[in-house]
Each structure stands twice: as C-alpha cells, then as structure tokens.
Amino acid sequence: MVSFPVKPLFVVVLTFSLLLAVILLSPSPQSVNTPASSASLLDLDIWSVKRIAEWRPCKWWLQGHLTPLPDESNGYIRIDCYGGLNQMRRDFCDGVGIARLLNATLILPKFEVAAYWNESSGFADVFDVDYFIQKMSGFIKVVKDLPTDIASKEPFRVDCSKRKGQFDYRESILPLLLEHRYISFTPAMSQRRDRYPQYAKATLCQACYSALRVTSSLEKKAIELLDAIPKPFLSLHLRFEPDMVAYSRCEYPNLSLSSVAAIEAAQVDKKPWTGELAQSWRKRGKCPLTPNETVLVLQSLRIPTSTNIYLAAGDGLMEMEGFTSVYTKVFTKSALLNHEDFTRMHGNTKAALDYYVSINSDAYVATYFGNMDKMVAAMRAFKGMHKTLFLSRKAFAELTSQGLQEEKLKKALWEVHKNDFEIGRGSALPGCFCESKL
Numbered sequence: 001m002v003s004f005p006v007k008p009l010f011v012v013v014l015t016f017s018l019l020l021a022v023i024l025l026s027p028s029p030q031s032v033n034t035p036a037s038s039a040s041l042l043d044l045d046i047w048s049v050k051r052i053a054e055w056r057p058c059k060w061w062l063q064g065h066l067t068p069l070p071d072e073s074n075g076y077i078r079i080d081c082y083g084g085l086n087q088m089r090r091d092f093c094d095g096v097g098i099a100r101l102l103n104a105t106l107i108l109p110k111f112e113v114a115a116y117w118n119e120s121s122g123f124a125d126v127f128d129v130d131y132f133i134q135k136m137s138g139f140i141k142v143v144k145d146l147p148t149d150i151a152s153k154e155p156f157r158v159d160c161s162k163r164k165g166q167f168d169y170r171e172s173i174l175p176l177l178l179e180h181r182y183i184s185f186t187p188a189m190s191q192r193r194d195r196y197p198q199y200a201k202a203t204l205c206q207a208c209y210s211a212l213r214v215t216s217s218l219e220k221k222a223i224e225l226l227d228a229i230p231k232p233f234l235s236l237h238l239r240f241e242p243d244m245v246a247y248s249r250c251e252y253p254n255l256s257l258s259s260v261a262a263i264e265a266a267q268v269d270k271k272p273w274t275g276e277l278a279q280s281w282r283k284r285g286k287c288p289l290t291p292n293e294t295v296l297v298l299q300s301l302r303i304p305t306s307t308n309i310y311l312a313a314g315d316g317l318m319e320m321e322g323f324t325s326v327y328t329k330v331f332t333k334s335a336l337l338n339h340e341d342f343t344r345m346h347g348n349t350k351a352a353l354d355y356y357v358s359i360n361s362d363a364y365v366a367t368y369f370g371n372m373d374k375m376v377a378a379m380r381a382f383k384g385m386h387k388t389l390f391l392s393r394k395a396f397a398e399l400t401s402q403g404l405q406e407e408k409l410k411k412a413l414w415e416v417h418k419n420d421f422e423i424g425r426g427s428a429l430p431g432c433f434c435e436s437k438l
Contacts, residue, residue: 045301045302045303045304046301046302046303046389046414046417046418046421047363047387049418049421049422050422051386051421051422051423051424051438052422052423052438053422053423053424053435053436053437053438054381054386054424054427054435054436054438055378055381055424055427055428055433055434055435055436056381056384056434056436057205057209057381057432057433058205058433058434059434060198060202061201061202061205061206061432064138064202066198066199066202067197067198067199068138069103069138069139069140069141070103073103073104073105073141074102074103074104074174074177074178075104075105075177075178075180075181075183076104076105076106076107076143076146076150076155076181076182076183077095077099077102077104077105077106077107077177077182077183077184077185078107078108078109078110078155078183078184078185079095079096079106079110079185079186079187080109080110080112080159080184080185080186081095081109081110081111081112081123081186082112082161082186083112083371084347084348084351084371084372085126085347085348085351085352085355085372086351086355086370086371086372086374086375087371088109088111088112088348089208089212089371089375090371090374090375091161091186091187092109092123092207093207093208093212094187094204095109095185095187096136096140096203096204096207096208097196097200097201097203097207098169098173098185098187098200099140099185099203100139100140100199100200100203100204101169101170101197101200102170102173102174102177104177105140105141105142105143106136106140106141106142106143107142107143107146108123108124108129108142108143109123110122110184111123111126111348124215125215125348125349126214126215126218126348126349126352127212127213127214127215128213128214128216129144131211131213132207132211132212132213135206135210135211136203136206136207136211139202139203139206139207140203140207146182150181150182153182155180155183155184156176156179156180156182156183156184157183157184158173158176158183158184158185159186160172160173160185160186160187160188161186161187161188162188163188167188168195173185201431201432204431204432205431205432208375208378208432209432214352214356218349218352221337221341221349221353222352222353222356222357224337225333225336225337225353225356225357226356226357226360228331228336228337229310229331229336229357230308230329230331231308231362232308232363233307233308233309233310233331233361233362233363234303234307234308234309234361234362234363234364234365235309235310235312235357235358235361235363235364235365236294236309236310236311236312236313236366236367237312237354237358237365237366237368237372237373237376238289238291238294238311238312238313238317238323238367239288239313239367239368239370240288240289240291240317240318240319240367241313241314241315241316241317241318242259242262242263242265242266242316242318243266245263245266245288246263246264246266246267246268246270247266247270248286248287248288249270249271249273249281249286250273250278250281250282250286250287250288251272251273251274251278252287252290255318255319256318256319258318259318259319262316262318263318279401282397282401283394283397283398283401284394284397285392285393285394285395285397286393287393287397288367288393289367289391289393290319290322291317291319291320291322291323292319292322292323294323294391295322295323295326295327296409296410296413297391297396297413297417298327298365299326300409300410300411300417301389301413301414301417302414303365305327305328306328306329307327307329308329308331309327309329309330309331310331310332310357310358310361311330311331311332312354312355312357312358313332313354314347314351315334333350333353333354333357351372354372355372355375355376358372358376358380359376359379359380359383359385362387363388363389364376364377364380364385364387364388364389365388365389365390366389366390366391367390367391367393368390368393369390369426373390373426374429376388377390377426377428377429378428378429378432378433380427381427381428381433382428382433386424386427388426388427389417389420389426389427390420390425390426391417392416392417395412395413395416395417399412399413399416
C-alpha cells in the first residue's frame, strides 16, 4: 500500500482550490464586453439588436434573363400610371412584368398630369430613359416611339385597377392586345405576382430595382441635398398631413385650431369615425401617428434626441412643434436646397429627392407602410442597408388602450419593435426578395 505524507498533500489541495476559486470568480472578458449585461442593455438602441433574418434579392432574378425573348411580339403596351411618384413607380413595375407575361413590346409609360400633386412632369423628366432601355435589354423590348402604322392611333384603354379578386392576365388581356395591337393599361393592385412565370417576375424585379434611376440632373440635385445633411443621419418618413388624417377618418383630441381647420377642409364627405367604431379602427392600426406620438416611440427605441434627422415628407405636416422641441436636429429639403430651385420643383421631383436620400441614409424609419416605404425598404435591402424599421401604429394603439404610460409604455414599445427588427419584418417584400436566416 502506497502512502503520501499528509502535509505536502494538504498544501497541494489548498493551492489547487485557491487557483480554481480565482478562475471561477474572475470576470470573463466575454461577459464584460457582451451587450447581455444589465448595464449595457440600457445603452442599446434599436440598431444594436442582432438580426436573426434579413431580406436579400433572390438569386434567380439577379442571374439575369434566363428565358430568351420570342422572335415576334404580340403588340404594344403603354402603362398608364396615376397618383404620387411611388404609386406610379409601383404600377409601372407591375406593368412591366405583365407586358413581359403577355409577350408585348413596352412603350414608355404615361404619368398622370395632376394638379392635386402639383405635378406636370412625365416619366422622362424623372427617370433616365436610355439607361432603363439598356438595362432591360434581353428582359423585354422597350421602344421610345411607335411604328408609323400605329403611331396615329389611340391605344385601346384597359383599366384593371378596380378589379377585385384574382384573375388571369393572359385570359383577360391578351385577346385584347392581339385584337388591337396597341393597348394602354393600368395594372390591378390586388394581382398576385407569385402566379407569374419566373421570366415575367425577373423582368418586373429588373425594372424596379436595377433599371430605374433618376435623370442625371435630378441625381445631381439629390447628391447636393444628401451632402448637405450632417452625417450620420436617420431619414424619417412622417405622415401627418391634413389629407392623410382626413382620409384615415381618425379622431385626434388636443390638436391646434389651425390643424383642426386644415383637417376639416380636407375631409369633404369623410367624417371621422366615432364611439366604439373609432376605437376599433384605431386598434387595427389605421390611425397615423402624430409627431408627439412619434417622439415617444423613437425615445422608446433609444434613438438619441441629438440624432440628425432628415424629414422625408410632403408639404403641410401638422403639429411639428412637439417633435422639433425634443429632436432638435431636423433637416428638410426646403431648408437645405436653394429656395428658387425648390419652388420650381413639382411633386414627382420632390418625391424623387426624398426617395434618393432615404435609400442612402444611415437608417430609415417610417410611421406608415405606404408605397414609398415599401419601395425604399426594398431598395435598401437590395443595397444591403438593413437599418430599416416601420413603427407599429397597431401596437401603439393597443398598448395605450391598456392604460400603459411613460416608462411602462416605452418598455412595451421597445419589446414590440425589437422583435420586429430581429426578424426584419417589413424591411422588404416577397416577390423579388428572399428571406435569409443569419
């Protein structure tokens, strides 16, 4: 039997125990630097949250036009576009995909001339036509002018914008194209793109995200505006104009007299909902956030009040005093651009500037999920810029209806938007983009 001296063994055990205690009790470098500690969690803003999924352009359309164009076209299609610039951009993108679906030759689109939007500019006044034609080569044939035997004719008008439910364009529209050879066309907003063959979807994606760029003169003005904004900056698309509020049919107590008058002038026959209907409407997220409410949500996301913010918005925003008294570094195109240049601009060119700045901003936040927001979010995803977030009007309405206030409300809003940002909710739309797990 082998024996060990007691004293040396005790010394060895004691030394080992002390060493083990030092190792276990010493702070780990990883735990000190990780944002999981309670102290560092308080310093996190929304952009520091780790994403678990992102949207990226689908590989199948980035690879190009995999299906050759047929030798013969079925006729000519002109896409008629109405509304603001981003609504027209959306309709045009859809229309290009439909034209390819029908094997048509594309004529440059017609943009609505609308007094409401202070607008008289056409497609060629906003977008680089030659660049568009070049980038669409192989996807679809695009021409500036009609052949002489058709040029004198008015196109046969086809308006699908009001059609409800799903229908097949080849069944409904192709016979008209073959009969008349030249049609003008307004796409349906509800048509599902997932029913397109892949070559038509690829054409739509190429048109919308690779082939549309603003004219060189407009890009020069946009770069001038972008350079004038202090960096880094957040682009905020804030919607609280009189017509927007009137259209929403939402009630807002405690507005200024001037705001109330402006809303009533824009209401026409769209009176606000009242009682339980008004509460239900608000809880469904149908009511635009006020500037004051937007401040509260931004603070809940820990966006510093010293942040440079570019206001990507139209004219006539109401109740801005409550916003600019908290977030004081707010910049607008009307203040940054030469006054004479700004006053000469129309609705489309102003919207194009906001779009350009927003897709190049360090971060983008929207209080709505309209046409501009969908386009901007998708283009930012295309460019690999993922600091994009849509504020949840529904969550705000639900939480405030529960009586949450101040810090409890901010904490709850943080959790909602943290979860949205983690999964990339709303940061791009399926069709041209595919979800990628990180």
